[in-house]
Amino acid sequence: MSTNPKVKPINDIRSYIAALEAQGVMHRVKAEVDWKFELAHVSKVNEEQKGPALLYENVKGHTIPVFTSAFTTPERIAICLEQDPSLTMCQLSRKWMELTTKQMIKPTFVKNPPVMENIIPEEAVDLENFPAPWFYPDDGGRFFGTSGYLVTQDPDTGWTNLGTYRSQILGKNILGSQIISGKHGDFHMKKYQERGEKMPVAYVVGGDPILFLASSTLVSAQTDEYDVGGALRGRPIEVFKSDLTGLTLPANAEIIVEGWMDPEELMEEGPFGEYTGYYSGNKMKDYPKPVIRVKRIIHRTKPIFWSTTVGKPINDTHMVQSINRTATLWHDLETMKVPGIQSVYFPAAATGRFWVIASVKQMYPGHSNHVADAINGSTTGHYGVKGIIIVDHDIAADDMDRVWWALATRFDPKRSVQVINRGRSTPLDPGLPIEARDVVSRIIMDATTPYEWKNKPNEIFMDRAVLQKVSDRWNEYGFSGVSPVAEMIPRLTRPEVKKK
Known part of the structure; x- marks a missing residue:
């Protein structure tokens, strides 16, 4: 319906x-x-x-x-x-x-x-x-x-x-x-x-x-x-x-x-x-x-x-691969009972195939690695994927500005990178020599703040009350249309602690 x-x-x-x-x-x-x-x-x-x-x-x-x-x-x-x-x-x-x-x-x-x-x-x-x-x-x-x-x-x-x-x-x-x-x-x-x-x-x-x-x-x-x-x-x-x-x-x-x-x-x-x-x-x-x-x-x-044009991103093919691989990967993780998944995304700009991003609310040490390993072993993620990026729950997997921010501020190459030498590839991958496209290496990039850190960096947040005031006065400032503040509050303010 x-x-x-x-x-x-x-x-x-x-x-x-x-x-x-x-x-x-x-x-x-x-x-x-x-x-x-x-x-x-x-x-x-x-x-x-x-x-x-x-x-x-x-x-x-x-x-x-x-x-x-x-x-x-x-x-x-x-x-x-x-x-x-x-x-x-x-x-x-x-x-x-x-x-x-x-x-x-x-x-x-x-x-x-x-x-x-x-x-x-x-x-x-x-x-x-x-x-x-x-x-x-x-x-x-x-x-x-x-x-x-x-x-x-x-x-x-x-x-x-x-x-x-x-x-x-x-x-x-x-x-x-x-x-x-x-x-x-x-x-x-x-x-x-x-x-x-x-x-x-x-x-x-x-x-x-x-x-x-x-x-x-x-x-x-x-x-x-x-x-x-x-x-x-x-x-x-x-x-x-x-x-x-x-x-x-x-x-x-x-x-x-x-x-x-x-x-x-x-x-x-x-x-x-x-x-x-x-x-x-x-x-x-x-x-x-x-x-x-x-x-x-x-x-x-x-x-x-x-018909569809194919060729360089972004066209129908990339969007189709992005939506269906994103959806089936989420289905895989759901049926695998991987906890804490907030969102996943195969970027269309990366042809909707070779790179995947996942957002997770960490609950235990190594949780982000659990998610990456599950992606690597899933029906969707085992074929053709060459890069996996894991981000914290405060970042949507398709919010590329925030994904880049996480890679800049929550990522350390020595600590955060794993390389897997052998994974199933596709014969259409031009990053591999034409005579050797059966196997591809993979990189896991963990752009999360480690769950076990006692002293985590103090993140900047905006004030909810002031943002609400800004939203109420949006048109007074000379801006037209509906205030965009409401949909921005989750990413600009400190997450609210639910009272028991």
Whole structure:
């Protein structure tokens, strides 16, 4: 159920766009824009300025509009989650954690799904009839999927996985797919490979945006992302069973490409300007990719093509990784029964992946180390993280000014640093040599005042009564609008001691 009274329930990309327009954070580009470079460049410049979501209504050579910049501000992520648009990333992630620790909600199967309104048979398939952008000059071509996800299924258990694997157009009926080793889609593919069978797959573009968030989330094996999406929505996701592949697919998707993937058939794919800000995957010898042989495309009438620019921070990809990794890490720590957690945060500016900050109310000596060790061993934190920063409870994990202050005033390199030599890495980490990206070292930076210190530094605080006076007279001073003092009191004044 929506907690934002201005937002109607969101079940597809169309209702999400309507919600963005209702909040005044959507812009329709009516001028003709070229899908090759221009569209991505306009979007990237807009995102650098923290501009609105964009809907390109006149893409050169196409009648299908393209939607970009869907999640580049916390406000738009909040709207997607049907939450208060004023919530911060830490606050939104806490909502996510609370919803997903209650109960997963299974999807509901429907008849006559909207995505089946139009069917393009195998002999008529031509992927270039869709306005897939060519993003950057050194990319290997047009990418059909950057904000889409691949649907696969475990042939033994029926577990359905939604995975955000990029997908390049390699031919009129061939899509590349970057399924990184160790990902859940890779688990499924290896099972089909052992059987000597082709794997049924579907690539989804558009639909309920909650599924894109869920598909890029690090969840445990045997967990369906449809269930995660349902928990976040507070209601079942609508799905249907494909009569072609037998896969469970989202009913309200805009476009679904269906076909089979032969684990033995590999092709050269890329390069592609990744979320790290660097290119990846340009040589067959470096990382050959499996491909989808397309058997049909189904789509809604007048479909909307959803894309994201990727590249250097901050864009949709970084914000998505930030919110879902922050939320799932909080979920991990909650289920691990780690006490005292106040907030956690994967900064979007750090690609939403490689660095994490946690705020803790210390209760015993070594508590901050307990938190760092738990992050390192969690489902979310064990993969790709190379830096962990721990701060005291008076600092929100996403308050970067205060995090820097803590590193300046509560941190001693000799006392506060631990280096872990071996951790699981990602092949997309450009900080490691391309031939050795399986393992990464990690640093823990403890920016807390040690709990056991008897004589702690005397911190400066402001007077609550005087601040209240300032708040009351805010407009008398010539400032316009509502006084900001109320929300600043927790970080400017001494914490109140609760009377027993």
